[in-house]
Amino acid sequence: MKVLIIKRDKIGDMLLTTPILKLLRQKHPQATLHVLANDYNAWVLDGNPDVDEVIVYPRVRHDGRLRLGAIFSHLALTRRLKRERYDYVVIANGGESPRAIRRGLSYRPGKLLAYVESERFRHHPSLQAISSDKRHESERMLQLFAPLGLDGDTPLPPPRLNFSPAQLEAARQWLATWQQGAPDNFIIIGLGARRRQKQPSAEQVRRWADAALQRWGTPTVVVWTPGQRDNPLYPGDDELVAPLLAAPQPHIRPYSGSLQTVIGLIGLSRASLFPDSGLMHIASAAPGGVVGLFADRQNSADPDRWGPLGDRAIVLEAPHSVAELEDEAVLAALERHLHP
Structure with missing residues (x-):
């Protein structure tokens, strides 16, 4: 056949x-x-x-x-x-x-x-x-x-992605330039999403990264897409990440380079947090797992249909905007990945 x-x-x-x-x-x-x-x-x-x-x-x-x-x-x-x-x-x-x-x-x-x-x-x-x-x-x-011959009620296995040696090595080389970063001890927070309602604010990212350092000793990589928000092809996160770049902290390091390095970083991270996006699904296939952020299901993706799959995927949903999520709910979800 x-x-x-x-x-x-x-x-x-x-x-x-x-x-x-x-x-x-x-x-x-x-x-x-x-x-x-x-x-x-x-x-x-x-x-x-x-x-x-x-x-x-x-x-x-x-x-x-x-x-x-x-x-x-x-x-x-x-x-x-x-x-x-x-x-x-x-x-x-x-x-x-x-x-x-x-x-x-x-x-x-x-x-x-x-x-x-x-x-x-x-x-x-x-x-x-x-x-x-x-x-x-x-x-x-x-x-x-x-x-x-496939039964439509069969439980689905987790998604599969092979994190290549080249991707992982590119990530390790970038981490080697960051004094606080280590291949086995960091988390990722992603910013990129088609809709602003699904993106965390710079203030939220800073609070979550500060708490991660205090509670688990993990620095944070912030993954963002360069460019303006109104770009019709690839909406960028320049405006969103600007406060983090203007007041840098040693335990928070933004990254906006190649996709292959981003994938390697996801593969090495202890846990990831991403808005609804392709990177969220990639992180669901990583050993560290993902917390997926959703909001405004009436006008945006429904997590019941588009949520990440697998045992290493957790979904958090806000009624209208990710800004409505309580910090403790986000940190508790990360805790489940870091200390299962």
């Missing part, structure tokens, strides 16, 4: 797919399992033993610009994937994705499995429309694989 799983989304979405890949491999150890990913999220599956091949396609648009070379790459890729003659192509999304469905049908699979809400796809002979009564995105994706 040959199966292609299409996953075009962001880093966190790809990570939420890894529990299902493990279950699928356990169910069909002899199957050929391919994942079609884009050049932004494919690395999440580096070294994943549950996948035979990750097929990477370039994004046609990147940083708002059209990449003509990517268009020709797509044409060649379509020809290759037609020749593969997949028994199943699965659109691994928790809801309908018309573009991904059209892409999957173009590969002429024996059967395409997808969520379908509109009428335009319902009567295609190769498409099997799936329905779901689940809340979490990973549970919804799991139900897509019922025709392949």
Whole structure:
């Protein structure tokens, strides 16, 4: 049996797919399992033993610009994937994705499995429309694989991410330049989030970092994205981090460098605290675990659907803004990771 799983989304979405890949491999150890990913999220599956091949396609648009070379790459890729003659192509999304469905049908699979809400796809002979009564995105994706023998009520294993030696070494080299930092004794507080309501304030970060040093002797790395808040492509945290940069403390060190170093830092940290983001999901796969911050579910991501998975994930939710969270609730969640 040959199966292609299409996953075009962001880093966190790809990570939420890894529990299902493990279950699928356990169910069909002899199957050929391919994942079609884009050049932004494919690395999440580096070294994943549950996948035979990750097929990477370039994004046609990147940083708002059209990449003509990517268009020709797509044409060649379509020809290759037609020749593969997949028994199943699965659109691994928790809801309908018309573009991904059209892409999957173009590969002429024996059967395409997808969520379908509109009428335009319902009567295609190769498409099997799936329905779901689940809340979490990973549970919804799991139900897509019922025709392949997976039970939609099976408990999901934790997400899987291989923290590479290069990522960990980059983090160690950066920590070596910080007198108070150590590879086995620091926590991370992240700032980056699409919505301001889900971000902690500089005052909260300082209070939490001070308490972490006093209670557990752990300095704090603050991960932030450079740039202005109104950047439509990559909202930055310059304004948010400015008070921390203006009054530096030896036990608080901001970092805004490469993503690979950030991932290495997450892999080495004793615990992480992140707003709802891709980095939050990465931290859920780290040994130290994560506290995920959510707020304003009426206008933003619902943690029941998008919360981090696994035994090392804790969710804290505020009604309207992370600023409403009590310090003791945040510190108690960190304590559960530091002293389980």
